[in-house]
Amino acid sequence: MKALTWQGKRNVIVEEVPDPVIQDPTDAVIRITSTAICGSDLHLYEVFGPYLEKGDVLGHENMGIVEQVGSAVTNLAPGDRVVIPFVIACGTCYMCTRGLTTQCETTQNRDKESGASLYGFSELYGSVPGGQAEKLRVPYADFNATKVGHELSDDRYLFLSDILPTAWQGVQYADVPEGGTLGVMGLGPVGQFASRIGVHLGYRVIAVDPVPERRAMAERHGVETIDLTGDVVDVLRTMTDGRGPDSIVDAVGMEAHGAPVAAFVEAAAGVLPDGIAKKVFNTAGLDRLTALHASLDAVRRGGTVSLSGVYAGEADPMPMKSMFDKQITLRMGQCNVQKWRADLLPLVEDPSDPLGVEDLVTHRVPLDRAPEMYDIFQKKDDGCIKVVLTP
Secondary structure, three states, X not given: OEEEEEEEOOEEEEEEOOOOOOOOOOOEEEEEEEEXXXXXXXXXXXXXXXXXXXXXXXXXXXXXXXXXXXXXXXXXXXXXXXXXXXXXXXXXXXXHHHOOHHHOOOXXXXXXXXXXXXXXXXXXXXXXXXXXXXXXXXXXXXXXXXXXXXXXXXXXXXXXHOHHHHHHHHHHHHOOOOOOEEEEEOOOHHHHHHHHHHHXXXXXXXXXXXXXXXXXXXXXXXXXXXOOOOOHHHHHHHOOOOOOOOEEEEOOOOEOOOOHHHHHHHHHHHOOOHHHHHHHHHHHOOOEOHHHHHHHHHOOOOOEEEEOOOOXXXXXXXXXXXXXXXXXXXXXXXXXXXXXXXXXXXXXXXXOOOOOOOOOOOEEEEHHHHHHHHHHHHHOOOOOOOEEEEO
16 A cells, blocks of 8 residues: 655655554554644654654544454444544553543553554554555554544544544643633644634633734634734733733644754754664753743733643753742643544534634645645645645
8 A cells, every 4th residue: 555654854755565454353444535744743754753763654643434344343344434533542441441541551652651552653652553544554443433424524524533632632621711711822733723612612712823824714713813923922911901811722832933952952863873862852852842931921820721732852941930939730641532522523513613624724635745745734835734635
């Protein structure tokens, strides 16, 4: 089959790889109909080379049609249409039964001190082949595959794989008071959905992003937006009676603008031999913390900052004195996708499309064009906000 494979920093290609097969009785194999490029894929494209091998298949936002099922699969059959959460979980362990599927004790990567396995996301999370390909093997298929109807477009369902529940969890973790104000840092795909979810839940939403096309998209959904300027914290306070938003979702993460020192450390580590680079990342890794520090500065006293953007540093400097003094609550973590399916499925199937899932994709291209689209998406060229690949 054709699949997008990692070859090196900023180097991905589409090539022929072996078809996936049933390995365990609980597996299924699906034919991919839509797969998206995620902001997290750019971390692999740019930073996490030491944890990847040439030929690794990327992609963790996937949906398609079931082609084969293992002998122990009871809820699925060939021909079913399914969305695949990016988190691979068993559904029955201590953590899964508490809704913490990203901490699944069956697929947890204890040798890397990491949580549950993820599709297409390096040796840190199991080196499981991803779905930017023609086919995908799905472990623990009964629990992980979300069966959906055949009537609505892929765009209605695809984002249940990652970015929609990630945004939903981010807003839930933000604990916005009734009628309160939610700030959102970053209007990439997760920030777009977090903003719309905030509006849907009745909050005033103010979002920050430097890209005009992203601000314009958010404004179509009732979001107030401001440019990313040097006085953005002061602007947010001015718009909220001098206090700052009640809660802020940081939907940017480790690739924030600015932070030249952290950017240099990332780049330098990326050219070291893999073993040394891993040690640097694991003990002295730094993130670009511009968005996080701005969120902590701007949120009102007693407020909550929720991290949906991915951070990976182990030596990040944090303003602990200020955080303690302001009595800030900080919540974070990979999204427990399976926990939120029941909340989100009715919203994506609602004819009114209250979260605007059909107003996000800016580029839909064949899988063969994936290398070109990684470059365009990373550079934010051509008004690119969300890319969907069709094998």
